[in-house]
Each structure stands twice: as C-alpha cells, then as structure tokens.
Amino acid sequence: MRFVIKHEIKGRIRIHAVQKTMTCREADTLYYYLMSRKSVTAAKVRQQTQDITISYTSGREEMIQLLRRFCYKDVKVPESFLANSGRELNEEYRQKLIMHIVRWAGSRLFLPYPLRAAITAVKSVKYLKEGVKTLAAGKLEVPVLDGAAIGMSVIRRDMDTAGSVMFLLGIGEILEEWTHKKSVDDLARSMSLNVSKVWMMKDGQQILVSASDIREEDQIVVYMGNVIPFDGIVSEGEAMVNQSSLTGESVPVRKTADGYVYAGTVVEEGELTICVKETSGSTKFEKIATMIEESEKLKSSMEGKAEHLADQLVPYTLAGTALTYLITRNTTKALSVLMVDFSCALKLAMPISVLSAIREAGFYDITVKGGKFLEAAAEADTIVFDKTGTLTKARPAVVDVISFNGEDKDELLRMAACMEEHFPHSMAKAVVDAAKKKNLIHEENHSKVEYIVAHGISTTIDGKKAVIGSYHFVFEDEGCRIPEGMQETFDQLCPEHSHLYLAVEHSLAAVICIEDPLREEAADVVKDLKEAGIKKVVMMTGDSERTAGSIARRVGVDEYFSEVLPEDKAEFVEREKRQGHKVIMIGDGINDSPALSAADVGIAISDGAEIAREIADVTIGADNLNELVTLKKLSSLLMKRIHKNYRMIVGINTALILLGVGGIIQPTTSALFHNMSTLAIGLKSMEDLLV
Template sequence: MKFQIKHEIKGRMRVHMAQKRMTFAQADTLLYYLHSFKYVTSVQVRERTGDAIICYVGDREAIIDRLRKFHYEDVEMPEGLIENSGRKVNQEYQDKLVYKVLFHYARKFLLPYPLRVCYTGLTSIKYIKEGLQTLAAQKIEVPVLDATAISISMLRGDFNTAGSVMFLLGIGELLGEWTHKKSVDDLARTMSLNVSKVWLKTEDQEILVPVSDIKEGDQVIVHMGNVIPFDGLVTDGEAMINQASLTGESVPVRKTVESSVYAGTVVEEGEVTVRVKEVGGSSRFEKIVTMIEESEKLKSASEGRAEHLADRLVPYTLAGTGLVYLFTRNVTKALSVLMVDFSCALKLAMPISVLSAIREASLYNITVKGGKYLEAIAEADTIVFDKTGTLTKAEPTVAKVVSFNGQSTDELLRIAACLEEHFPHSMAKAVVDAAEQRNLAHEEMHTKVEYIVAHGISTSINGKRAIIGSHHFVFEDENCRIPEGMQQQFDELPKEYSHLYLAIEGELAAVICVEDPLREEAEAVVNSLKKAGISKVVMMTGDSERTARAIAKRVGVDEYYSEVLPEDKVGYVEKEKEKGRKVIMIGDGINDSPALSAANVGIAIRDGAEIAKEIADITIGADNLYQIVTLKLLSDSLMKRIHKNYRTIVGFNTGLIVLGVGGILQPATSALLHNASTLLIGLKSMQNLLTD
C-alpha cells in the first residue's frame, strides 16, 4: 500500500497512509498488522488523520517493506478484535466532551439572559430530582448536596453559578463514564478467548484443527485444564466446570450428557465432548462486560473507603452550612460552605485512579481483573514462585531421549508426544515440539487419556498400559521397574536436565531429558522485588531436590521446596497467611491452580494452562518476568497517588471553605475553584503512573 513518511528519528517514524478516509476497522487492522511484526515495539494508529506512529528496533528497511506489503483485505484478524476494539467508544466520548464544552460557552456568550435562565432551570430538574429521590430513600448523600447547592443558587437569582456547577458536574460524570467504560472494555478484551486450535471428534479419532475450521454442529473434545471454546451441549463425558468468568461462581459445576456449557469456562476435572451450538464470539464479550459491571472485583478497598467517606461527609457539609448561617446571618458565607464539599472529588478521583492503573497495566501486557488486586500487590510481603515455566523459560526443549526397551528414540518420542499433546504444560509442549521438529507425525493410537495432576499421564496403547510422568509417579505410585541390565545406564542419566519417564506395561521404556534453562532475568527480578519491598521470596517445584537446589542458589530465593504436590503449595500459602503475611503466588500449570486461588493475589503466566489463567487474579506475559516488578511498582505508585489525592482534596477544599467563610471568596468563585480542582484531580488521576 502507498504511504508517506511524514517525520522520522532513529527507531521511530510517523507515516501517513495514502487514502482519503480511514475507518475504525481499517485502523484496527493496520494496528494489528504492524503490532504483530517482530521488530515493532509499539504502534499508534490515528483514524482521524490516517497516520501511524511506529516505534521499532532493528532494520528500518524491514519496517518500510512491511508497510509496502500491507493490504487491508490480506490481514486475517482474530475474531472479535475489530468489533470490541474500543476505538469507536474513544471517539464517541471525545466528541461528547468537545461538544459539551463548546455548547456551554456558546450558550453563555450568545444566548440572551432570559433564555439562559430557562435552560438552567430545565437542566437543574435532573439534579434536583436525584436529590429528592435520595432523600426519599432516607439517605443524605452527594446528590442531596448537589441539589441543595443548585437550588439555593437559583433561588438567590445566581443562575450563572448554578449553570457553572451543573456544567462541571456534567464534565466530571462524562470523564468518569468514559474512563470506566474504556477500562471495563479493555479488561473484557484481555479476558476474551484466545484459543487457536481445538480437538475435533471424527468417526474414529481426535484431530487437532484450527478454531476457524469448526462449524455449528461439530463435536469438540475438551480435556481437563482446557478452556471450552464454544457454547454447546455435552454429548459425552462428565466434568467439573469452572464458570467464574461468566457467573462469578467460585465452586465448579458438574456437567454431564445433555448439560449446556459456555465458551470461556474451564474444565477443572474430567473430560467432555461438546456439540457446538454457536461459533461466534461476540456474545461472550458482552457476557464478560456484564459480569465485570456487576462484580465487586473492580472495587479496591480504597475505592470503597472513598465512597463511604464521601457519603458520610455530606451531612457535615450541610450542618456546616447551617451553622455558618446561624452565627453570621450571611447567606453568601453559608453558600461558600455549601458550594465546596469533599465528596465530589473523592468519588471521582479514586475510581478513575484505579481504573486508569488497570488500563496502564494492560499497556505492559498485564491483565488485572480488579482494583483490589493492585492494592493487595502493594501490601504483599511474600512471593511464591513455581519453577517450571516461571523462573525457568516458558519453552523448555528436549535435549535427548534415552531408550531402555530397545525401541528407537524416534518411536519412543512419537509415543510420548501422542500422550503429552493433550495437556497444557511447558514440559508437555517441549515433547510435542521435539516430535514435530523431527517430523514424527502420528495418528491417535491410544484409548482415553487420563491426567493425574502433578504426576503424569496414563492410557493404553495397543492394549498395553502406558504412562509418562515424574519419578515419583512412575516408580513409587505405579511401581514400574528398570529393565534388567539397564541400571547403570539409568544411574548415568545426565543430571543437568529434568527427566520425564515413559513406561510401558510396568517397565521403563525411555527417559526424556528436558533442558529447562533458567530465565536470564530471573536473578535480577528477585533482587528487584526485594528492593521493592518483598521481604520473602520462595520457590516451590515438583522437580527433584538436586535440580531445585541448583536453581534456588542461582536465583537467590530465601527458601525453596522440592518434589511438592499441589496440596503442599496450598498448605504453604495458607500457613503464611495465618502468620499475617500477604502472599503472591505465581505459576503456570494445572497443579498451581489451587495455590493461585488460595493466595491473596494469584498471578498466572499467559502461555500456561487455561485453568491457571481462569483462577488467577492477574495474568502476565510469558516472555519477561520483569512484568512482575512493573506490576509491583505500578501498585505502589497507585497507592501513593490515592493517598496524595486524599491530602490534596482535603487540604484544598478546606482552604476554600475558610476563605469563603472569611468573606474573601464569593460562592460562585468557590464553586468554580472547587469544581475546577475536582476536574483537574480527575484528569491527573487518568495519567500514567510510571511516567509521573
């Protein structure tokens, strides 16, 4: 496509696309296309001007070549991305804000005074009605205060002050509504499905196919730990389904044949075959938005305190107004108190601060499911890491396969991949990827696969029982044996690798040596977390004592625990909480899910098991552990902003009241300064925290 470079510095260019008008859909398509290029670090696309601002690393010519090859119709967009991008909402509220300001000042300077009075009177009906309804409910809250201030101003004939108060209240409402809607939509988008492939049931086997190939009426098989990709009806199997993402239920629900299941819910236990009822994903987005709107998850304790404090202050403001009039008999001075209250700013600034922080977190590829989790991160003093896929790289690799039964290593790896591909874990993915790299294609040759959490997998191949998993599972739980004459080979297995054991008919068939390299940034992240206020860093793993000890020493954790089961992780988290400590748990596997749920804050790795992401309160990307440090700094900065807002609101408004009672400021001036300060604090609260 044709474009023009309008401005350029090293690592950044602004280009103008050669077209008359850019639609919202085209802007989102261009944004997705550029963002998916490996050299691009950030992109902004402005549909009004048709410009794109691209920040990149590496070769400039690669970016230009990428732009030359761009055509809107050639880009395959993920389902629901354009429909729910939020671009239309942003323009809608920007236009509303501009029109509101222009209309206010045009009316003020162009309308004759009698018409302005009529307009102010009509506009006031809304606020007076809300105040009366609040009183009728036997409450004295913010709407009562607003209605009183507007009513008294108009009774005194001061229609300019009444109009200014309503204008600034309207601006505040608009900004609050805009920020809230954008933050909720951003959160809903990150919680939406990201399933690329599913298991399609055919007459004689399961086939892994792209989601786009699935049609209404197809049957898909969903294994334990995986997300259900479509609304549908269970035709086979039985499972416990976690529906928290749609219903908020914390307890999983049993589903059997003929039960309805919904896209986005997760199989905690069991396995089901689902007949697809609806392929489209837009309805799920709307369901998630509704769930978030109705849920208390968005509310942090600070927001709750701000709302309650704001409402509790209203009677004192009204009483103060009455007392000033009683002692001074001066309506002007009494109105100076009424025109200034703490509640508007408190109710506007705190939610905006929290929602803006959630939005900012998404810029760093961090999904936060509610404001209270940011507050919990700020208060946390203990952090527990799972090892595999968390402190170690999310993509371990198979280093070698050692045969113990005389079969070829390729055949043994093919069998292992056939079992492991059904379950989401970084070790399993390493086996499947190794088989693909060696072009070891296979058909489903086993019976139903059973996954034993934190242990391994069992099934039957050609009538023979086959298992794959940990040393504990294979040799202690299943009592498998090492073939005669192979003990020395077993003892000489390379100790620098993690080991997966494959046994057939009770006898060890192969050991798959998996290289699980430590993340380069792991040690620096642990040190940074300690500097940021985390006093205790713990590592827990199902791996051997030998491997755990080596990793713990390199990373610099305070404590480590090896060969742990899911219940051991939960027990440790609960024990720490009983001591009064605030605990963060970070993991990526099905076996981490109970501990993620038990912790004050559960953080899941985005490439991990679906059930872990479902249960977790926060999700981070798989490519950089520094996001945990960013999250801690963001949370700390949010709490500092909230406390600063408290001090500013109380200090400034107290000063206005004193100046008003002293006769230095007129009510109209007090109202203007109060509402302007509320607006400025709200705008300040929308700014990014980590660039202050």
C-alpha cells in the same frame, strides 16, 4: 505514502501524512506497519493531526524508503490488534467532551439570558429528581448535595451558577465513563476466548480440528484443565466446572449428562463430551464486562473507603450549611458550604486512579481483574514462584529420548505424544512439538486417558497399560521397574535435564530428556523485586532436589522446596498468610491452581493452562518476567497517588469552605474552584504512573 518531514534528529523523525483525513483504522494500520519493523523502536500516530513520530535504529534513507513503500491496502493487520487498540473508543469520548464544552460555551456566547435560563431549569430537573430519589430511599449521598446545590441556585435565580455546576458535573461524568469503559474493555478483551483447536468426536474417534470448523450439534471432548469453547449440553461424562469467570463463584459446579455448560468456563476435574449448541459470536466478552462493572468484591479497599467516606461526609456538609446559616443568617455564605463537598472529588478521583492503573498495566501486557489485587500487590512482602514455565522458559524442548526396552526412539516419542497431547502443560507441549517436528503422526489407538494432577498420565495402548510422568508417579505410585541390565544407563541420565518417564506394562520403556532453560532475566527480576519491597522470594517445584537446588542458586531465591505436590504449594501460601504476610503466587500449570487461589494475588503466565489463567487474579505475558517488577512498581505508585489525592481533596475543599464562610469568595467562585479542582485531580489521576 506521501508525507512531509516536519522535524528530525538522529534516530527520530516526525512527519505529516499528506491526505485529506486519517481514520482510526488507518492510524492503527500505519502503527502496526511501523511497529512490525525491527528497525523501529517506538512510534506514535495521531490521526487528528495526521502527524507521526518515529524512533528508529536504521539509517535515515532506509526509514524514508520504508515510509514511501507504505500503502494501507497492502498491510494485513490482525483483527484482534484493531479490536484492542482502543483508538475508536478514545475518539468517541474525545468528541463527546469537545461537544459538551462547545455547547456550554456556545450557549453562554450566543443565547440570550432568558432562553439560557430556561434550558438550565429544564436540565436541572434530572439532578433534582436524582437527589429526591436518593432521599426517598433514606440515604444522604452525593446526589442529594448535587441536587441541593443546583436547586438552591435555581431558587435564588442564579442560573449561571447552576449551569456552571451542571457543566462541570457533566465533564466529570464523561471523563469517568471514558476511563472506566476503556479499562473494562481492555480487561474484558484480554480475557476473552482464544481457543484455536478442539477435540471433536467423529465416528467414535477423537480428532483435533480447528475451532472454526465446529458446527451446532457437533460433539466435542473437553479434558481437565481446558476451557470450554462453546455453549452446549453435556452428552457424556462428569466434571467439576469452574464458572467463576461468569458468575464470580469460586466453588466449582458439578456437571453431568444433560447439564448445560457455557463458553469460557473451565473443566477443573474430570472430562466432558459436549453437544455444541452455540458457535457464533461468543458472549463471554459482554458477560465479563458486566461482571467487572457490577462486582463490588473486585474493588480495592481504598476505593471502598473512599466511597464510604464520601457518603459519610454528605450529612456533615448539609449540617455545615445549616449551621453557617444559623450563625451568620447569610444565605450566600451558607450556599458557599453547600457548593463545596469532599465526596464529589473522592468518588471521582479514586475509581479513576484505579481504573487508569489497570488500563496502564494493559500496556505492559499485564491483565488485572480488579483494583483490590493492585492494592494487595503493593502491600505484598512474599513472592512464591513455580519453577517450570515461570522461572524457566515457557517453551521447554525435548533434547533426547533414551530407549530402555529396545524399541525405536521415534516410536517411543510417538507413543508419548499420543498420550501427552490431551493435556495442557509445558512439558507435555514439548513432547508433542518434538513429535511434530519429526512428522510423527500418532493415531488415537489408546483407551480413555486419565490425568493425575502433578503426577502423570495413565492409559491403555493396544491392550497394554502405559503410564508417563514423574519419577514419583511411575516408580513409586505405579510400581514400575527398570529393565534388567539398564540400571547403569539410568544412573547416567543428565542431571541438568528434566525427565519424563514412559513405562509399558510396569516396565520402563523410555526416558524423555527435556531441557528447560532458565529465563535470562530471572536473576535480575528476583533482585529488582527485592529492591521494590519484596522481603522473601521462594521457589517451589516438583523437580528433584538436585535440579531445584541448581536453579535456586542461579536465580538467588531466599528459599526453595523440591518434589512438592499442588497441596504443598497451597499449604505453604496459607501458612505464610497466617503469619501475617501478604503473598503473591506465580504459576502456569494446572498443579499451580490451588496455590493461585490461596494467594492474596495469584499471577498466571499468559500461555499457561487455561484453568491457571482463569483462577488467577493477574495474568502477565509469557515473554518477560520483568512485568512482575512493573506490576509491583505500578501498584505501589497507585497507592501513593491515592493517598496524595486524599490530602489534596481535603486540603483544597477545606480551604474553599473557610474562604466561603469568611465571605472572601462568593458561592459561584466557590463552586467554580471546587469543580475545577475536582476535575484537575480527576485528570491528574488519569495520567500514567510509570513515565
């Protein structure tokens, strides 16, 4: 790569790429190349100017060599990264904005007034029709004001004012559409399907294959808690399917043989064998985008109040215009009132503020499904953590397999992996990964696998009943026993580890010891959440009292509950809500789903069970719990911005109305200041909250 150094200080360099032009794809490729280097801490690539700013920790010469070695064609960038960058979308709307301004300025400078007036009259028809249409529907809303202001200017033959008003309205529309589309696209992309492996039925056997290998008419099996990866028809089985991601309905739908299922929905209970009917180009992205754009229930109450107030103020603005004319008999002063309205700024600034906050959250690997969840997060005073995979690391590992029936440890691990691989849970994944590391190939030699939420798995292997799961499930529910002479070994199990119990024919066969280390940042996150306004931090887990107590003390939670069932978590959340608290619930497994649904804000970890992510209102990355603190701060700052916008809109527009009625400023000046202030507030609302 050829470049010129424009400016540099220690650890930071700004260069200019020597090339004719830089496309969006090239800019994204260069950015990916830089950020994939350990020595680079931050980078900005501006394709319009071809300038690149890099912050780095290595030596200067090493950075220079890194840039010299760069070649666009040699860098393999994941398509998902290019799709999610948003650079092309930003460039498209930047060009739209520039062209809108150039056309307006060009017409003012180069077109004669008669031609300019004719063009303005033609353009005004759109706003007049919209105003009449709104009135015909029996509504007094913003389009009526826009149409009236533009119409009166045209009637008075003040075409420059009418043109200026339409120009500023056009800028507002572009900015709102830009921010809205960017936020929706980011959100929908983050929620789009990411299924890499599926269970395919072949010759009566289930085989784990790549999703890309599936063709139409293939039979696939989807177990409880898993996302349905393709559209298809149920050929066998019965299940309750959660279709909320597509329909917005929270109640699961029963699916049986011959029923049609859609990609992106989740099997909440039961299991299905599906005959695939559609494999190419999943339309879930478009479905989600449509749902986000159309669903009123995802708007925050502040957005709803703003829109409602905006519409309510329209009759008062019209009445104020009429009253001013009756008192002063001055058309100019009356028009000054009409040119200024509160509703335009309210309807523009509030949604832009919320959508910008959702977009900004995406920068921190936080997916928010609607503005109302940011508002709820800002008001929340209680937070409930699941332990496994949330406060502890999302990747627990098997540290030991203790045999209780004399069989080889690897054979017992093989059997456990054969059962656990069918179900999404961090502990199950640890068992499967341990078997994989030892190259233990486990054939499907068991019968139908039954999963009991928050308890364990039951099946039949070689004609013998086998169960694996928690102590409560294996010993209390299933009545299994410890083999004779093994009680002492059982009593000496390490209390610091989590345990999975494997039993065959009601006799304990093995205990799989799993280390689930605490996240390094967990204690600091709890402390920071309290500083950010959370009054009570609670931990709930299905683990034993001893394990739960140890984790709770190290993390610093206010309360903890051990050996809880899914319904216990949900009941606790409901109880807290009845007492007037706003509750955030954080989890990653199937067993957390009821509590996630019950909470004011349900937050799922990104690599948790699909059903948890589907039901949750917010999804955060699995790498760092500090994103919870970021979410809390972001939502609080959003609420402050919205309240500040209210004060500014009311203050500025009231002043303009008074100045117009007093005859101090003309309607054209009033309209200009009103629209410019609306635009300024809208632009300010697009700025990042966390700087």
